[in-house]
Structure formats: C-alpha cells, structure tokens
Amino acid sequence: MEPGELFTGGAPLEVDLGCGDGSFLLAMAREFPGRHFLGVERLLGRVRKVCRKADRDGLGNVRVLRLDARYCVEWLLPPGSVTRLHLLFPDPWPKARHHKRRLVNQGFLTALAAVLAPGGEFLFKTDHAEYFEWTAGELAACPHFTTCAWPDDAFFYPRTDFETQWRAAGRGIFKLRAVRAD
Numbered sequence: 001m002e003p004g005e006l007f008t009g010g011a012p013l014e015v016d017l018g019c020g021d022g023s024f025l026l027a028m029a030r031e032f033p034g035r036h037f038l039g040v041e042r043l044l045g046r047v048r049k050v051c052r053k054a055d056r057d058g059l060g061n062v063r064v065l066r067l068d069a070r071y072c073v074e075w076l077l078p079p080g081s082v083t084r085l086h087l088l089f090p091d092p093w094p095k096a097r098h099h100k101r102r103l104v105n106q107g108f109l110t111a112l113a114a115v116l117a118p119g120g121e122f123l124f125k126t127d128h129a130e131y132f133e134w135t136a137g138e139l140a141a142c143p144h145f146t147t148c149a150w151p152d153d154a155f156f157y158p159r160t161d162f163e164t165q166w167r168a169a170g171r172g173i174f175k176l177r178a179v180r181a182d
C-alpha cells in the first residue's frame with residue numbers, strides 16, 4: 001500500500017488490530033480528530049458495524065480494513081507509517097499446540113518495527129496471564145523494541161468491549177507498552 005491510499009494529509013496514523021466492535025477505535029477517533037485511525041478486523045459483520053457507527057457519527061478520520069492482521073502488518077502497511085499500533089485482547093490460543101497461531105512472535109515484531117515511525121509505540125492488553133508473559137518475553141528478545149511504563153493515567157485510553165466484559169467478570173488485565181528502539 002502506498003502512503004496516502006487510506007488517508008491524505010499526513011496526520012499521525014494509529015492502527016487497532018482486531019478492532020472487534022470498534023468501541024475503542026471510535027472513542028479514540030472522537031477524542032483525537034487530528035489523528036487518523038485504521039481498524040483491522042477479519043469478521044465482515046464487525047467491519048460493517050464499525051463502518052456504520054463511524055458514518056453515523058460523522059467520523060472522517062476512521063477507516064476499517066477487512067483483512068488478516070498479520071498480513072496487514074507484514075505486507076500491507078507502508079514502512080514508517082504508523083505512530084501507534086494497538087493490539088487489544090487478541091485471541092490467546094491457550095493450548096500449547098496452538099501457540100504457533102499467536103500473533104505476537106519475532107516475525108510479527110520485526111515487521112511491526114518496520115511499519116512504525118521512529119519513536120512509534122506498540123500497546124498490548126490481555127486478560128490472559130500466560131499470553132502476557134509470552135508477549136513480554138518476545139519483546140525482551142526483540143532488539144527493535146524497548147518496553148516502557150504505562151501508568152493508568154498516562155494518556156486517554158478508553159476500554160475496549162472485551163476489557164469491559166473481562167473486568168465485569170473480575171478478571172485481571174495485563175498491559176505492555178513498547179517503543180521502537182531504533
């Protein structure tokens with residue numbers, strides 16, 4: 001994809017991978033009209049729902065792609081084009097034989113570092129303690145990222161639909177914030 005195919009104007013671009021019902025994406029787009037927001041979601045019904053809500057709210061700074069998240073990062077997004085990538089409550093694939101399906105691995109992080117702008121950030125949340133440890137380990141092993149603190153009041157960061165559900169069910173929430181190191 002060429003820069004400018006999704007948005008023109010050069011505003012910062014934030015990507016929400018696996019945006020689900022879009023509650024996070026749309027709340028961010030309302031809060032930051034000067035930024036561009038791209039949702040990536042493989043389920044057509046969810047994509048349509050997010051697009052309908054964005055239209056209804058007149059949010060011209062939102063686009064949604066119906067695509068595989070890994071493909072989007074590894075093959076589609078232009079190098080250096082993304083200021084923040086959000087991966088919020090991705091499928092944890094808890095069984096050991098399915099761990100290879102997890103999105104976060106060295107290949108994904110290397111591709112992500114290439115699409116992030118200098119100083120760009122990767123923000124990750126999960127309710128799954130073991131996937132959190134896995135992702136922390138992958139980030140520690142990756143020379144392209146440095147993890148940094150993420151206090152609750154660091155910046156505006158609305159809860160996603162899944163986060164609201166997990167918190168209501170009393171589950172712990174784990175989060176990681178990493179900056180492109182080079």
Ligand SMILES: C[S@@+](CC[C@H](N)C(=O)[O-])C[C@H]1O[C@@H](n2cnc3c(N)ncnc32)[C@H](O)[C@@H]1O
Nearest residue numbers: 018019020041042043068069088089160161162
């Ligand atoms: C557990 S839900 C979380 C949704 C949202 N981020 C939230 O926190 O409310 C995971 C979402 O990622 C989407 N998803 C899973 N694998 C994907 C993939 N490979 N490419 C794109 N979307 C994917 C699912 O369809 C689902 O909407």
